[in-house]
Amino acid sequence: MDLHGYQVLVWVLSSVLITGFVAFALTTAYLRRRRLRGTMRFNMEEFITARSQIGALRLGWSFFAGALGAWVISGPPSYTASGFNYGAGAIGLVMYSLASGLPVIMVALAGNVIRRKVPHVLSLTDFMGWRFGWAAKTYVVLLCLFNMSIACLAEYTTIGTLFGTYLGTKSWVINIIVGATTMIYTAYGGLYISILTDQVQGIAVTLLFAFCVIYVAADFRYPLPTPFPGDCCGSAGCTENPMGFCLAGTNKPGYSSIFVMPASLFTATVFSEAMWQRAWASSDRKALLKGSILGCTGIVLVVFFVGLCGILAAWGGQITATTDYNLYFFAALGAINENNNIDKWIGVIVILLAVGMNMSAVDSLQNGLTAGISSHLLKGRPVSWTKLAVLIINVPLIVLGARPGGLDLKVLDLFLLANMICCTSAIPVLSGLAECLHRFIGGASMIFSCVFPIFCTSWYGVDYFYRNWDTIRVAAAYGYDCTTVPVVTPDMSAEDAAAAQSYIDTCSGAKYQTDSFGSAMNYTWMGNGYAWDFFLVPLGVSIGSLILCGVLNAALQRWWKQPAVLGFTAPATHPHLYPSEPQDKVSEGSTDGEEAKGRSSQEEFDGKPSGSFITKSEGPAPTAAEPVQA
Known part of the structure; x- marks a missing residue:
């Protein structure tokens, strides 16, 4: 063929x-809506979470x-x-x-x-x-x-x-x-x-x-x-x-x-x-x-x-x-x-x-x-x-x-670009799961621990690029002159076209022809070939930043009795916040404009989205969620 x-x-x-x-997706969605009409609200929460189903x-x-x-x-x-x-x-x-x-x-x-x-x-x-x-x-x-x-x-x-x-x-x-x-x-x-x-x-x-x-x-x-x-x-x-x-x-x-x-x-x-x-x-x-x-x-x-x-x-x-x-x-x-x-x-x-x-x-x-x-x-x-x-x-x-x-x-x-950016911030984000860090890591501390590694990684990458320029300039190692690259044309023979394409591919791998700052940043975030040190730097700096903020905050709380730099070293922004509504209360908005029928025994939100919270001085956080009725 x-x-x-x-x-x-x-x-x-x-x-x-x-x-x-x-066809399967649309038919299934239509039949489900008909079957559950009057028993489930097809609104924002149902649309993006399919809660407990x-x-x-x-x-x-x-x-x-x-x-x-x-x-x-x-x-x-x-x-x-x-x-x-x-x-x-x-x-x-x-x-x-x-x-x-x-x-x-x-x-x-x-x-x-x-x-x-x-x-x-x-x-x-x-x-x-x-x-x-x-x-x-x-x-x-x-x-x-x-x-x-x-x-x-x-x-x-x-x-x-x-x-x-x-x-x-x-x-x-x-x-x-x-x-x-x-x-x-x-x-x-x-x-x-x-x-x-x-x-x-x-x-x-x-x-x-x-x-x-x-x-x-x-x-x-x-x-x-x-x-x-x-x-x-x-x-x-x-x-x-x-x-x-x-x-x-x-x-x-x-x-x-x-x-x-x-x-x-x-x-x-x-x-x-x-x-x-x-x-x-x-x-x-x-x-x-x-x-x-x-x-x-x-x-x-x-x-x-x-x-x-x-x-x-x-x-x-x-x-x-x-x-x-x-x-x-x-x-x-x-x-x-x-x-x-x-x-x-x-x-x-x-x-x-x-x-x-x-x-x-x-x-x-x-x-x-x-x-x-x-x-x-x-x-x-x-x-x-x-x-x-x-x-x-x-x-x-x-x-x-x-x-x-x-x-x-x-x-x-x-x-590579996305993964390196994520490496700068994943540990600070996951630190929010640890109860023991609530007193020491606040919102500003978390943001600092995410952003500072980006600058440090860029600094490290640019310095690495300039220090290893002769090695990174792949074209010199290959022995190719990439200042003039051939062009594949329709009138070329198959052998000439293949040879020209091979030359082009080799030079495309040697894309760093000048030791400019732009080339250095490109190499740092998209051209380092998944080298271990380019991932260790953002992870290490983010962990170090968290430790620095936590230690500083602990010291301020111990000797000054209150944080001196509000937000940056303050305790967690919401250490005692608990949900203001049970799980089966859902946010406003409907995907299809239907009248919300829901459960007759529950009140509406009074205009509050499901993400709103209230502060309680004591009492345990909710440990279980009522599943969505289907």
Whole structure:
């Protein structure tokens, strides 16, 4: 089958798959509304939390499908199998796999703590407002929106690459279709329907992945050099290893992954409302914990398999200088040609797999964006305002994900930026869970401990860049003159075009041609190759800042009897605040304008949103929440 035939086949099957998911979501949402009309208020809280309605099995599928997006097709293979001292090899494979799944369990454990403290919490940022105050809540919600937007951009970039580069069609078309369809059914059904759709999408993804595993086991017959290549040279002059692979992972990226992968993925998960929403939706503590374990297991297995395929492709000589780094998985399947286009039927299966994962991840992120915006920035406003805000955020992400004008976005670089920013702030945010720190860490202390590491990391990165300029300037090590880069033209022969493209790819890796401040900042936040020291600095400084603030506050309380710098070293902003309403009281606003019927035995909120609190001088905090009636 030629390229045009594959294009027609993929688009037809993708349309059927997308239509099926959307039809299931809309039909299920409609039937549920009819069944529960008069017994449940379909308002803001129900829309973004699906409070206490989801059991363990559905939670497991939702964690699995929501965490595994199309990024899995691109991220793990390029992380393990990139050449020239960038790929982390087998060590990186193990750490990437474990660190992708275990944060789900962390969310479950922390989510149970938050539910016990503030039973009617709508989002992580709601808890931040209760614990640290308005300013800290604003900072956290902005960081959550940034992190989820980067994750969404990575999704659009991956699916855009598959349909644009690999399939050879317009990448923006699939981005618009996925973005629009997921927004339609999430806007109509909310989190509950998104979780039900995750279950269907998760089952479909599992079946397709099982097929890929069987295919690789049966078809991968490329000669593998023996022993396992351990030559980790970092220049183009390696005769035995011209691509510079280090498949054992015995290099800086490999050893760095032991610390970097847990640090980056755990902290990034902290700022993903898409994951925290499952904690509010779980029926009880046991269901949440069991669901997180199920989801974690599935995530680890899938990431390990795809990352292993990247190593197999490099080991078997299937990755060349012209292979797009977002498409290494297809090289292991033998389903990619020298032009990075599809040339085997198994590629169709993988694209369908990517579409299913892309939809499940994007709808989860859109629900997370909705939770973050509606619980703070647009609190008290109709939920239609939030839906419009989510649409506005998605538009530029869809455009950038289509890689306009030759924009070269690498999924790993996008995640590197988000993960490093999250590393600066995750520990101060999680410190809000510790009761013993309430007297010593206030809102301003928390913000200082988040912002100061950003400046320190930038300072460290710029200094590192200037001190190691000769090493970082990759072009000099490769022996290429990147001041004049060739251009691939249609009239070139296939050999000349491949040679020119190889030259271009090499020079694109050597993007730091001048030792400017802009290049230094770019290297610090998007080009350090997941080096361990660039993650240790923000984590270490944030922990040190917390200790400094806590010790200073304790000293001031002991010797001055009261804080001298209000807010910065003051005790927790709200150390004794408890919810003003039980959990089953819900916030104002309706997703469809229906008259609120609710429970006749309960009063309305008198205009108060569910996030309002009162101060009580004594008495224990609520420890249990009444489930939403269904």
